[in-house]
Amino acid sequence: MFPRTEAAPTAEGDGRSLIWDWPTRLIHWLFVLLIAAAYATEKTRHIDWHRWCGYALLALLVFRLYWGVFGFSPSRFSSFVRGPRATLAYLRCLPDRTAAATPGHNPLGALSVIVLLALMLIEVGLGLFTVDVDGIESGPLSDWVSFDVGRACAEAHHFLFYVLLALIVLHLAAIAFYAVYKRENLIGPMLHGKKPVDIAYPPLKFALPRLIGGVVLSVAVTVLVMRAFKI
């Protein structure tokens, strides 16, 4: 089940070690697909499919938060979230044309991860309360709010998408900057998980039970939300 996570990084034999385990990578690329799908289904007014995109994103976000606490160590928030001092120090050496010393997220990248995850959570959260202009289509929790509040959520949901899009553009620009200026490939590790770094992360213990626990948790939360907490 966990070939990459369980493999001892030194056993790769090519001086590369695993930094992004497959659940982290899978979630990342599903975010990409689902955000695109959510946009496309809204624009073509397939609102049922749009809702499903939102539910899938919610489940993935719950799983990613869980994995940020109980998952493989480079994916844990405690391993990459840094204070303002470390972030400033990193900013100062940003013009250096050398690869970052941090194997996982650098302090600035960590900030980007936090902001992107928070924005996605708020965006999905707003969608739950959204009501369309005709009062016909709505999110699963829209009966908790008035028509006017539901409409305000819809406006915010609409606006915030473009904020999210702007941050995604920044994310891509940063990847291009690292590739061109710092000669560091960030896309490869997000595909195969490995990076040529010295540090070897200990394999995740009880990986399968942890994974199952996360899947059960995220599905349960999503189903509860879909049913407006009425079982």
Added chain:
Amino acid sequence: MKAELGLLMLIGAAFAVAPAFGESAGVADAIKARHGHFHDMGSDFKAAGDQLKSAAPDLNVVKASAAKVKDAAAQLPSWFPPGTGPESGLKTRAKAEIWKDPQGFSAAAHSFQVATVKLAALTQSSTDLGAIRAQFKATGEACGACHDKYRVPKD
């Protein structure tokens, strides 16, 4: 002579424009009132929909909302006096087609009215949730049919 003619034309033009200015206040009011009516209809539609979404709907709420939607729908064609389209220069999503194709617009409005009358009647006479939900959906589709043709899509 030339100057006099110019002045006369100017006065004439002023008179020609004056009623348009007077009208534009009426146009703005009509558009504002229309937005208000559609807002209220959306709110009533949501009130009914919220109930029908739940496992145990309060059918009195559905009945009251359906009656309001039906009454509003009966008035709907009167919310579109001539001059209140995009040519007014004011903020409106009403398409010029409403006035260019009055028969098509009337037909669409009529089929919506028929749907709302059916829904209101059903909520009065029946407690069959399946039937009410189906008619609610059909009414929503009748809204959508008109919007597809006669309302500018949101960006």
